[in-house]
Amino acid sequence: MSSYLRALRLINFRNYADAAVLFAPGLNVVVGNNAQGKTNLLEAVAFTVTGSTPRTPNDSEVVRWGQDFARTEMRVNLNGHGERKIAVGYAPGQKKRLTVDDVPATSVAAYGAGGAGVRVVTFFPDDIRVVKGAPADRREFLDGLLSSLRPAYARAVTEYARAVQQRNQLLRRIRDGFSSERTLSTWDRKVVQLGKEILEGRTAAIAPLASLFGEAVGALYGPEKAGLQYYHSAPLDGYPEALREAYNVDIERGSTSVGPHRDDFAVLLGGVSVTTYGSQGQQRLTTLALKFAARDYLRTKTGHDPILLFDDVMSELDERRRGDLAEYFLESTQAVISTTNLEYFEGAILERARIVRISGGSIT
Ligand SMILES: Nc1ncnc2c1ncn2[C@@H]1O[C@H](COP(=O)(O)OP(=O)(O)OP(=O)(O)O)[C@@H](O)[C@H]1O
Ligand SMILES: [Mg+2]
Structure with missing residues (x-):
């Protein structure tokens, strides 16, 4: 058993004003129409675990328009032995605040290299x-x-x-x-x-x-x-x-x-x-x-198994490849993947997955 993400809270992160998500071990499928916040949610997970966004070198882009800071918090289950709370706070022009159980991290490099207790592998379409x-x-x-x-x-x-x-x-x-x-x-x-x-x-x-x-x-x-x-x-x-x-x-x-x-x-x-x-x-x-x-x-x-964060990964693949890919996700400790269409997944796979529905920056 490896560590996995249990809960995420986003405050002023991109199109999320204040939202919370629960994750399960195994496969989590984030589903929603275009422009609802799927990519932003996966980005927020990566931001919390690594201390920076994989999508842009410019951190200030993640701050919700009209706001002056962004904050994300996450509860990480440590191999079934208790929990760790990690958090990233960022206000443009100020030093980013990374904490593990409320203790400031020594550096972004140390935080990003496992300091948070988990690692991630991300896939965004641009990759x-x-x-x-x-x-x-x-x-x-x-x-x-x-x-x-x-x-x-x-x-x-x-x-x-x-x-x-x-x-x-x-x-x-x-x-x-x-x-x-x-x-x-x-x-x-x-x-x-x-x-x-x-x-x-x-x-x-x-x-x-x-x-x-x-x-x-x-x-x-x-x-x-x-x-x-x-x-x-x-x-x-x-x-x-x-x-x-x-x-x-x-x-x-x-x-x-x-x-x-x-x-x-x-x-x-x-x-x-x-x-x-x-x-x-x-x-x-x-x-x-x-x-x-x-x-x-x-x-x-x-x-340990890193967490997979794969954005919009099923589109553009033929059916056979989608099936093979889903199998690959299932053998990971935890994967969070997003899609506009649940029909890309077989029923048997969805039965074993947690479905997170997103609409307009709200999680339902
Ligand atoms: N800093 C920000 N503040 C507020 N809204 C933002 C910010 N950055 C991006 N957005 C908006 O968030 C919305 C959701 O974006 P996101 O990329 O998460 O959509 P998506 O659900 O992945 O859609 P798609 O299926 O088209 O990929 C977009 O309309 C985008 O303009
Ligand atoms: Mg997207």
């Missing part, structure tokens, strides 16, 4: 960009997953991005004759130290993730061979050398051309890139398979 989109979208997926496991990784990601930005500024100053090349080596040490931490984390994760991804594709899509392949802009063991080799090019361009911020991974189906050649359905299914691989990876790494 198809992990497969369809740019390398940055795939890196974000990988870094998000690894950050939810280790706060140190989360910090390395943030600090690395800042270090690269500063190095780029320095490169431009060198190019324009305002700085000497010697000053670069101090930055390079820092960039390499942080970059290595990221590369090591990703390198260790990619092989197990690839095999879990292959299994998920087998279950959701079919027996076609599927895998992931990481592309290094600089090899892990020759990273400082590669950075040095790129000096002249980098100075000319005013940006850093090697390192984990330039890497990518390929999503392969039958040996072919789904990013380049996949159909819409294949891209959607492989995105889902990546999310299930993330679930299984967290499972093996932590010994």
Whole structure:
């Protein structure tokens, strides 16, 4: 048994003024017409568990229009051994307040990496960009997953991005004759130290993730061979050398051309890139398979099941795939999924699910 969500309260969160929802272990289906608040509800769960919204970098968007703060609270059942209350309070312009049993969390990174007592794996329709989109979208997926496991990784990601930005500024100053090349080596040490931490984390994760991804594709899509392949802009063991080799090019361009911020991974189906050649359905299914691989990876790494939050996941899938997917949800400790149409689910599955009906920011 793993931890699961029991109750959520939302105050001034998106189109919810003040609402409460009870969840059950197993499958929870959130149903409602368009624009009633299904996506917002799933977002609120993720916001409460991770301390930030997966939908936007701009937290102030979640505050209900015309209000000056948003607050969410959740009761988490801890493996059947008591409960924990987690809460996130946010007022634009102020520091976010994250608490566990009313005690402030040490940092967002620590809170997001299991401090809340549960982890989540989310799927929002826009996530198809992990497969369809740019390398940055795939890196974000990988870094998000690894950050939810280790706060140190989360910090390395943030600090690395800042270090690269500063190095780029320095490169431009060198190019324009305002700085000497010697000053670069101090930055390079820092960039390499942080970059290595990221590369090591990703390198260790990619092989197990690839095999879990292959299994998920087998279950959701079919027996076609599927895998992931990481592309290094600089090899892990020759990273400082590669950075040095790129000096002249980098100075000319005013940006850093090697390192984990330039890497990518390929999503392969039958040996072919789904990013380049996949159909819409294949891209959607492989995105889902990546999310299930993330679930299984967290499972093996932590010994606990993360909560699945899957938004509008049944649409666009054919009937057989919907059935396979529902089976996949049932074998999770807890899944909260949203839909406009309960007919996407078989009766036998709905009988085992909790149905949460939503209309105009109210839960019935
Ligand atoms: N900060 C906010 N304050 C108030 N309302 C908001 C805020 N942000 C979004 N909304 C509104 O909340 C409503 C519900 O949005 P949501 O995305 O949850 O709908 P949905 O039920 O998922 O619909 P669909 O089936 O179309 O995906 C929308 O009409 C949206 O404009
Ligand atoms: Mg929606």
